[in-house]
Amino acid sequence: MKRIFSILLLALCAQANAEISAYQGTAAFFPDEKSTHNLPEAIPCVTRPAATGQPMLFCTWLTSTRYVDIWDAQRQQNVRITNKVNGMCQRGNCRIQGAEVGQWKDDTPFQLSIWYRIGSSTDGKPVAYRTDATRQVSYVEAGSLLMKFYLDAGVPDNELVSTFDKRYIGGWAAWNQEKGGNASTATNTPAAPQSEWPEVKTAWCNPRMDDDCYINSKKVPIAELGKWLPDISESNADQLGGHCEAILCFDKDDQPMGYLLQ
Numbered sequence: 001m002k003r004i005f006s007i008l009l010l011a012l013c014a015q016a017n018a019e020i021s022a023y024q025g026t027a028a029f030f031p032d033e034k035s036t037h038n039l040p041e042a043i044p045c046v047t048r049p050a051a052t053g054q055p056m057l058f059c060t061w062l063t064s065t066r067y068v069d070i071w072d073a074q075r076q077q078n079v080r081i082t083n084k085v086n087g088m089c090q091r092g093n094c095r096i097q098g099a100e101v102g103q104w105k106d107d108t109p110f111q112l113s114i115w116y117r118i119g120s121s122t123d124g125k126p127v128a129y130r131t132d133a134t135r136q137v138s139y140v141e142a143g144s145l146l147m148k149f150y151l152d153a154g155v156p157d158n159e160l161v162s163t164f165d166k167r168y169i170g171g172w173a174a175w176n177q178e179k180g181g182n183a184s185t186a187t188n189t190p191a192a193p194q195s196e197w198p199e200v201k202t203a204w205c206n207p208r209m210d211d212d213c214y215i216n217s218k219k220v221p222i223a224e225l226g227k228w229l230p231d232i233s234e235s236n237a238d239q240l241g242g243h244c245e246a247i248l249c250f251d252k253d254d255q256p257m258g259y260l261l262q
Helices: 002-015 138-152 157-165 171-180 224-227 234-239
Strands: 042-044 045-050 053-058 067-072 077-082 084-090 093-096 099-101 108-113 116-121 126-130 203-205 214-216 218-220 243-244 246-249 256-260
Touching: 053 116, 053 126, 053 256, 067 171, 084 099, 093 108, 108 116, 138 157, 138 171, 157 171, 214 224, 218 256, 234 243, 234 246, 234 256
Parallel strands: 053 108, 099 116
Antiparallel strands: 042 126, 045 053, 067 077, 084 093, 084 108, 093 099, 116 126, 203 214, 214 218, 243 246, 246 256
């Protein structure tokens, strides 16, 4: 029984940490990137280690790379480019081979999705704005615009949080908490805002039985855990100093903080 539970837990964690990587296929359908059409107005940027281990600013809405054919009016032919470009921010300016693609305060290498420029949010965090955008947004609103983009594209629920996690400082849990305090930036999301969840003092799920969970000592179906707790990835729980047991996650003080997506 213990071995069966271990296998089940590993499967649940793998599903919770799944990230969509295909631009077009069975899971989701994204714009072709031949223009700004249907791309989000702004997306959040994050700093994380690159393949070399060096910290790097990432301003991309998906990890994978694809080639895009864009019409070059001067050459009168299509030019094939990758949908992401690498460059360097130095002394406030971000450039790719001498061409300026935005401003950022830190000296750092970056990776940027095409049709975007690097800038700052109204609260001083890194945000990439679509090249035709005319307004500045807060970091949490950039996160909301990206989440809406994912929902419109049809990213599956079991991949939504993990896909978002790598593109927002603090991940989905931080965004969900921050937008709970800023109703003007809220969008339709898989879970209710933080302010709408009731107080949860205790939570427990029986690892040896299906659909045997208890919130505040009352039995609650697994399908209804989202009415009590936010869904969260195991990696986010780790980042916030917490841990996960079975399908529930707890903070450093062992208070319930969320449940793993299934």
